[in-house]
Amino acid sequence: MDNSKVKLTIDDREVEVPKDSTILEAALSVGIDIPYFCWHPNLESVGACRMCLVEVEKMPKLVASCVNPVAEGMVVHTNTEKVIKAREKVLEFVLTNHPLDCPTCDKGGECDLQDLTYDHGPMMTRYREDKVRWIVDTHYRFDDLQLGPLIYRNQNRCITCFRCVRITREIFGYSDLGVFGRGSKTHISAPGGEKFLNEFSGNTVEYCPVGALTARNFRYKIRPWLCEQTPTVCPMCGDGCNMTAWSHQRKGHIRNTSRRNDSIDEGMLCDRGRFGSVFSNHPDRIKSPMIKEGDTFREVQWEEALGFIAEGIKKIKSESGPEALGGIASDLVSNEEAYLFSRLMRQGVGTNNLDFRGDRKSLLGAGALKILFEMQKMSVPLEKVASFDTVFVIGTDIASTHPIYTMWLKRGIRKAGLRVLAANSRKLDFGIYSVQNFTYRPGGELALLLGLLKVIVKEKLYSDAGPFRGGQFSRWANSLQKTNYDTIAASCGLSEERISILARALAESENCLFVVGQDLWEGPLGSSCLLAINDLAVLTENNGNPRGGVNLLFDSGNYLGALNWGLTPDYLPARRHREDKVGREKIESLWNCRLPEAEGFDTIKMLEQIRKGNIKGLYLYQSDLLCDFPDWEYIHDCLSKLDLLIVHELFLTETAKMATVILPATSFVETEGTFTNTEGRIQRFQRGAAPSKGVRESWQTLSRLAQKLGAEFVYENPPEIFREMVTLSSDAAGLDYDKLGARGRIVALAERVFEPALYEVEFDSYTSGDSDYPYPLLTGDLVYHLRHLTNYNEDMMLVAPEAHLEISPEDAKSLELKEDDTVRVESARGALEVKVAISKKSPPGVVFLPRNYSDKNVNKLRDREKTLDYVRIAKA
């Protein structure tokens, strides 16, 4: 890249900028304001609106500053009479057909056209003719056309800047929005009468400079200036995009807009975050503590509920010991809440039976977590991923699990020729941007990884100069011989040749980033896969220093925070291992208590203990186990066995309905604190809306309950909790809650530097067919949903209202199924009737059913004892 700079003069100021800047960029970089409509920092300039005209000495005409590059010695004037006149005329022209219906336009108050006309426009128009009016047959209100489920278009207001279309195509790679016609008939529409719908559609509304595009959730609801704006962080996936939450005194949290953080989101949000996180006003919110009496719940005062819980816990403790109690939180609670819950369970209750993972059949134990922590030292920040020449995504449909992460990959493809290689058991689709797919059979992930290692060793694709010599290395290399290509090919379904192509691409790339899906490292072969990926990165010298890297993906809003702040049985807050004496003592002196000695149980083991009658009391803190656990019958059975089931929740979920006692929880907009995103970045979110009357903030509830159990928790507010918890980690210790800044801070919580090592990995796989149930069943979140949480959001339920079984075109053909046919999906466990969606993402022979629907809970088909579930499909 050419880094040279040029000097020019703008409005009598000397300016020095990079050579490839435009005049507009140069001016903005020093705070000189040039008005613009069509230009946007994330987009290529097109020069469509002419609002940005400036005068350049020695140029005969005014020039559009957004497309004209700077040059050495150039003299620019942005405010001469000529420029001022031209702006007036551009605006007059833009307004000829504009309806000027500001009083009923949703953009009123935050409209670029309003603002720029106010600042630069003519006071009057000379145009006296009829305006072109777009009357829409299927109008919703006035002339609004529904482009897709979430977005409406009022063509009258459009100033044809094409930002919406360019955002959709350039940044996100979708072609479901286009500019059609010409002249005054130019209009924005979905092509061929299709729907405009992709997971980033909301950005078009935010960046439309006028009210031509409006979003379903906000249009005709409230004036923007009547809302309060609060900086917050999206909790809906691990990317941690920054948002502004808008709330109204009466209507509560009503919408989100972006809050540009160039390290994460560059001002973009996905629809799951933008729209899907608006759920705090749902009527199913729990508004009061409740105690079960017979078949119903009785609303009670807080003190009564907390007293009831404390008594219940004390009773179990005195009869059966603290090991008869356990707690499971969620990966959506804040760092402060995670820390408090850990403290409550360990100090207040006195048990290490603690977890936050409720949707897996197998969980990483302390040993595997240690490796995971070690591997995190190879990670690179999100803003760097577009600069690699190769990214290898393995074990996740990243476009669904991490939308904004995917935006960076697309940017790399578009701007820097990044090559994305993907290995997964479903295909990845990046719209118009290309991905090379290597689709493996479910259960064959480790086989593929071993195959890659074998090829790299066999073809000597690693550097000789590296540390790869000597006896230890040959022992490691020999261990790969134990598995032959036939076994590997049979297990992963990819031939030696295909594996070699991928292996060479990885080994020969200049700089390769490994992006590892949570489904992979948390899957049945998770810990072995982690080791194999470590080996791949180390062997190809892509271990992050000086090149390459490994990014382990954390799929939900605060998974990493929950892991860091003490929500697994063995790791105390700040990743202090239970048996690490120093850490333990530090915590004991801080908390002024003795920590429980006994080994704790994770979710899966706790459930076993519940089944056996050894655990009698369970505290579920925002954990919807009944919906999420991959075996409905079993979890239902377990939960019904409990003497005491405390559910501390946002909604009256199916799990909550089984509770002995229910406590209302507060959502992310009703409290404050920090989240840790997939990079390890700690970011602050603030309180944007008051919880409904009588609801206490969760941190208060946890503290008060601890007090009732005899533990002295005295906190004034979440920042105080933060200040206390960071003292436990040498890396986080310096962090100041008030100075986390606009970009947040990446905190490693790691004490040593990464020492590259190779591990021997044993082959394993878990494919096993069954003629009765031939199809392996995969599951996961749709891009529009997050577990069951988004069932409480109207927009997401409108976009993806019901469960569809995704099958390949080949299977559809052989089963004679058409789109939307109803089928019966049956496993040895149960059956569901759902509609069919034919999807190119599904490879032949593999089906996918989302885990997002309470009425069609995929977990009713799943069996916790089977690593992979199989189903059969019949037309209903």
Add this chain to the structure above:
Amino acid sequence: MNTMSLSKESIEKLQELKDKFPDRRTAILPALHVVYDQFGYVGDEQLKEAAEVVELPYVELAENASFYTMFPKKPVGKYFIQVCTNLSCALLGADSLVDYLLEKLNVKLGEITPDGLFTVVTVECLGSCGSAPMMQVNDEYHENLTRERVDELLEEFRREGTKKGGPPS
């Protein structure tokens, strides 16, 4: 439905276009011509098919097609009559000329006459302002129009169009 798909020749032409230009999008206009030449119009289905062949997003072909009134988007009569209604032509009576055509052929704008011969549409300036009013019929310009001249032309087209083989294209 076979008649609706691209012919082998069209596909070959499109394949040739695909890699002919440094920026593939340059192939869009020539590709539209290929479709138009085969079908006499450029419909959604045909464009989708062509887009697959030239490996461009369908939307980009559709956008470009929509920009040019010269590409009808649905089937038209054998004689595709495009009357200019822009400034010069308008001043010299283009509107009444359109009315006259529609009345005489007994159709609405954009429709095909029952005999399949004619479709009338209005278009923007065709660059023949000095000889306004004017219309383009298929690929030919007819200028300095009067009602009498229109009558003559329609007669001629009718005669020719009902002969076997249809109009020259």
